Structures are given as C-alpha cells and as structure tokens.
Amino acid sequence: MVYLDNNATxxxxxxxxxxxxSFIRGNFGNPSSLYPLGREVKSLITEAxxxxxxxxxxxxxxxxxxxxxTEADNLAILGLIETQxxxxxxxxxxxxxxxxxxxxxxxxxxxxxxxxxxxDQDGIINLDFLKSVISSxxxxxxxxxxxxxxxxxxxxxxxxxxxxxxxVPVHTDAVQALGKIDVKVDSLGVDxxxxxxxxxxxxxxxxxxxxxxxxDLKPVMHGGHQEFGLRPGTENTAGIVGxxxxxxxxxxxxxxxxxxxxxxxxxxxxxxxxxxxxxxxxGHPIKRIKSTLNFSFPGLAAEAILLALATAEIYVSTGxxxxxxxxxxxxxxxxxxxxxxxxSSAIRFSVGRFNTEEDIEQALAExxxxxxxxxxxxxx
Ligand code: PLP
Numbered sequence: 001m002v003y004l005d006n007n008a009t010x011x012x013x014x015x016x017x018x019x020x021x022s023f024i025r026g027n028f029g030n031p032s033s034l035y036p037l038g039r040e041v042k043s044l045i046t047e048a049x050x051x052x053x054x055x056x057x058x059x060x061x062x063x064x065x066x067x068x069x070t071e072a073d074n075l076a077i078l079g080l081i082e083t084q085x086x087x088x089x090x091x092x093x094x095x096x097x098x099x100x101x102x103x104x105x106x107x108x109x110x111x112x113x114x115x116x117x118x119x120d121q122d123g124i125i126n127l128d129f130l131k132s133v134i135s136s137x138x139x140x141x142x143x144x145x146x147x148x149x150x151x152x153x154x155x156x157x158x159x160x161x162x163x164x165x166x167x168v169p170v171h172t173d174a175v176q177a178l179g180k181i182d183v184k185v186d187s188l189g190v191d192x193x194x195x196x197x198x199x200x201x202x203x204x205x206x207x208x209x210x211x212x213x214x215x216d217l218k219p220v221m222h223g224g225h226q227e228f229g230l231r232p233g234t235e236n237t238a239g240i241v242g243x244x245x246x247x248x249x250x251x252x253x254x255x256x257x258x259x260x261x262x263x264x265x266x267x268x269x270x271x272x273x274x275x276x277x278x279x280x281x282x283g284h285p286i287k288r289i290k291s292t293l294n295f296s297f298p299g300l301a302a303e304a305i306l307l308a309l310a311t312a313e314i315y316v317s318t319g320x321x322x323x324x325x326x327x328x329x330x331x332x333x334x335x336x337x338x339x340x341x342x343x344s345s346a347i348r349f350s351v352g353r354f355n356t357e358e359d360i361e362q363a364l365a366e367x368x369x370x371x372x373x374x375x376x377x378x379x380x
Contacts, residue, residue, distance in 0.1 A: 001313040002359045004268075006199075006352030007148050007176060007292055008317050012242075013201035013249055013353070020203060020242040031235055032226065041237055048244025052208050055247040056193065057184040064209045064227045065240050069175040069196030070099040072209040073142075075220055075231065076171040076192040077103045080140050081112075082218040087139035093117045093125050093154070094335040099194075100142055100173055101331070117143065122284035123152035123336050130162055138168045145188070146177035149332045149348055150283035151292030153181065160189035169215060175199055175207075179250045180258060180289045191215050197239065201353060202246030206239030257353050262290040265351045268360050269293050275368035278375075282333060282346060291351040296333075296342045300374055305347050308370050314363055317348045 003011070012020075023044065029037030031045055049060040056063075066072045077100065081090065092104050094116040104114045115133040117125040125143060134141070141163045146153050156172050163170045171192035177183050179200045185193060192215070197206040211217050211230070223232030272295065273279055282294040297305060302318040309316055318330075333343035349363075 001315065002355075002362050003315050004349045004351060004355070004359070004363060005315045005317045006355075007151075007348065007350035009198045009204065010201045010352050011354050012203060013246060015249060016202055016242045016245045019245040020238050023241045024238050027237070031237060032224070044244075045235060045237060045240050048240045048247075051244035051247040051251075052195070053210075055178065055183070055251055056195075056210055057186055058210050059213065061228070062185075062210055062213055064211055064230045065235060065243070066207040066209055066227075066231055067205055067236065068207040069097075069173070069194050069199070070207070071231075072194035072196070072207040073097070073099040073171075073173055074103055075209050075217075076194060076211075077107075077140060077142055078220045079217040079230070080169060080171070080192065080215075081107070082220075083216040084139050087137050089113045089115070089133075089135065089137045090139055091115045091117065091130065091133060091141045093119065093143050095119055095123060095125075095147055095149075095152075095332040096142070096144055097148055097173060097175070100144065104142075119152075119335050121337050122287075123147060123150050123282075123332065124284060124287065125154055125159075127155065127158055127162065130159065134162060134166050134168060136166060138163075138166060140169055140171060142171040142173070144173040144176075145183065145193075146174070146180065146289045146292075147283075147332060148176045149292075149330060149346075150294045150336075151176070151289035152284045153177070153287045153289065156188050156190060164189070176289065176292075179254050180291060185210055185212070192217075197243035197246055200246045200250055203239045203242040206236055206243045208243065258291075261351050261353065261355070264355055264357065264360050265291045265293060265349075267357075268349060268351065268363060271360070271364040272367060275364065276371050279371075280342065282336065282338065293349040293351075294333075294346055295349075296338065296346045297371055298342060298345055299378065300345050300371070302345055302347055304374060305345075305371065308374055309347075309367065312366050312370060314366060314370075317350070318346065 029041040031042040053060045169191040193210040198204040280296040
C-alpha cells in the first residue's frame, strides 16, 4: 500500500507505540491519587507536558491536554469568549478546519457577529480586511497557521501585530503546522495555539492547547480540577504519554524529516504535472507546507479518483477528513475562487515520515494511468 494521506492522520511512530504499550502495561494509577501509583503517572504526565511545551518553546504550565485538536480549538474559542461576555464580535478566516469554522457558526447562532477573512487565489488571508473589521468590540481572532487541505501558511505574526494593537488576543490552529514548519509561540506571538497528537505520529484522541501565561480562560466543561482546572476529567494518560514521546522525537528529527519529505513531495508534484495533461495545482507556490499537494483534475469527480486509487491501494483524500463523505464541496477551494466543478475534482496527496522513494515511484507509475483511464471512461 502507498499511504499518501498523512494530513488526515499519521501512522504511529514505533517508538511512540512502544512507550505507550509499556506505559499501559505498567501504569494504571489515577494521576490525581496521592499514593505512589498515582504520583508516578502524574510525573510521567508532567514529563509529557514538558516535551510538548519544548516543541513550542513554551512553559509546561502553559500546556492543557485535551481529547483532540478539535477540543483544543473549542476550548480556545469558547473558553476565551466567556471571559469577556460584553464583547460580541469574533474574527476568523474563511478557510478554517471545521473545528473552528463550526464553532464560529455556533457563535453566530448565539448572537455574535463573525467576520470571515477572505483569501486570495493562493489561499492567503486578506490582512486589510482584518484591519477594516477589527475593533475594541472584537473578543478574539482565530486564524490557522497551516491549512489542512492546501497547506497554505498564514501570516499569523502579522495577524498578531494587528490584533494586539487593539488589545485583542489571537488563537491559531497549528494542528497541521507542528512538525512541518518551526512552530514557536514567542516568534508567532499568539495567545492560544491548538495541537493534535495524531498528526505528528502520536496516538489518536489526544490534543493540547497552549495558553499564554496570564491569559484568562474559562473551562467549557465542568468537573474535577485536572489540567489546571481548565479541562476536567481523568486524563487520557496513555495518549498524553504518547504525545510527549511524539514531540520528543519531533524535536530531535523534524528538520531532517522535513528535508526528506519535501524532496519526495517535490518529486511527486513534478512527476504528476509532467505525466497528467489536465491538472491544476491548488495552493500558494511558496508559502505552504511542501508535503501537502492539492490538485484539481478537471472533468473528474474527486470521489471517483479516490476510489479508483484505493483499489490500487494508493490512499489519498478529497480534502478535510471531517467533510469527506458528506458530499460538501470544499469551502477552502471555493473561498480561493475555484468553481464548484474545479473544487469537486480536487485530490490531496500528503507525504509523511514513513513514505519512501518507492512509494513515490509507485504513485507516479499508477496515478497518471488511473486518471487517464478514468478520463477515457467518462469521455466514452
Ligand atoms: N485542525 C486542523 C487544521 C486539522 O487538520 C484537524 C484534523 O484534521 C483538526 C483541527 C482536528 O484535530 P483532531 O482530529 O485531533 O480533532
């Protein structure tokens, strides 16, 4: 099989699997228990918190573990707006992951005015629009760092400069950025930042929210005192330990990984563009995660391509895993100005740590043939 859907999820790194396995076998204690069984687990969680914090250049007290990137996004937005209920305006981009986009829609349903920053044809947000709508009534700005469908990297530092001028905090969804570009909270200047373990070769069902020291945030669920009172519920201890290990490995090797992965992705991109006649690249030529390749294949339906590739055991995606199967056309591609036809013919290839040169050669041998075959079928 050739797995080219690393933006949907990554295979667990064997070192993470090993660590999680031995943790589960040896540690069943509740980290809130005061006797040694609990204490031991608590200290392993603290270690993991330090590892996640180190990957971001943050302090361990600034990391809140959650059940997912989605929960981290929800906690960031809903937890922050509760601290300033008198402010009723929220700003986000028009190309966010559903974890932020649907939360924005929820706020609209609760009387908030939400501004969606438009993007240009390459998928970069319009900062002038931000300047025109931000005000002292804005409670929060949330702009993703790297887009999951097209990989575009947003000018989050610029967003922070503009927002902080008005005293408005900034959240960024960095779920797709961690491990692919340098993600440091101080150079970005953000106040809140979301992560997910399963995008960085860690276990599924574990996320984290960075909360800058001194920022007021309220919990959105109510219960115990876990996670500094911000996320009640007995911790997903194995998931957290695995996330820590995944971050330890990232710190050690992400740059080496990146260089290798980018070369593979470049080879895939140029090979596909050479071998397939009608193919249109979607995304910014430079300001993007290079391992993410999004192409439209005019005249074909993305689902037909995806299924045909799957029969050859080549696994790709039509975009966001969350909207896959829903029949919805990508809001990201539509926001960039693609026609519904172009947008519904788009396929995302995403390369990761465990892809090899052979994977890319196999994809290059089979994908063009499959696409051309589908074109012949639909032309007949
Ligand atoms: N944000 C982005 C940009 C994502 O790509 C994803 C997952 O695809 C999420 C948030 C949600 O993360 P999780 O799957 O951990 O809920």
